[in-house]
Amino acid sequence: MTGGEVAGILVAVFWAILVSFLAVVLVRLAQTLKATTRLVADVTEQAVPLLSDASATVRSAQTQLDRVDAIATDVQEVTSNASALSTTVASTFGGPLVKVAAFGYGVRRAMSRKSDGEAPEPSRRSVIVGRTVPAARRKKQRG
16 A cells, blocks of 8 residues: 555545544434423423413502502591591580580589688689799799
């Protein structure tokens, strides 16, 4: 054999090994692509129902939030009405009730003094700028 024939055989062997290696790589790549295709198909089969369930859950949550919003609005309105009613009752009945209570206290005190036979005591307090000051302090203020 000549040097050219040996080189030709070596090149042929090299190409045969290279083609075999590429064939193995292509077979493995095809298997990987098949597995990936199956995996994507399985994920798609499972994801579609999950997305459908998630969509239904979000719609249900939105409905519940709308109901809670309506309830909160109603509670706010009731609170406002109760506050207005409380203010009205206080302004309507507050003054007269204080007067009736003061009158009742005065009548009870007069009746108790009348039954004890005591002379009514002079008031020991005086009002200065809307405040009641005890008698001891009143003398200091005058002097």
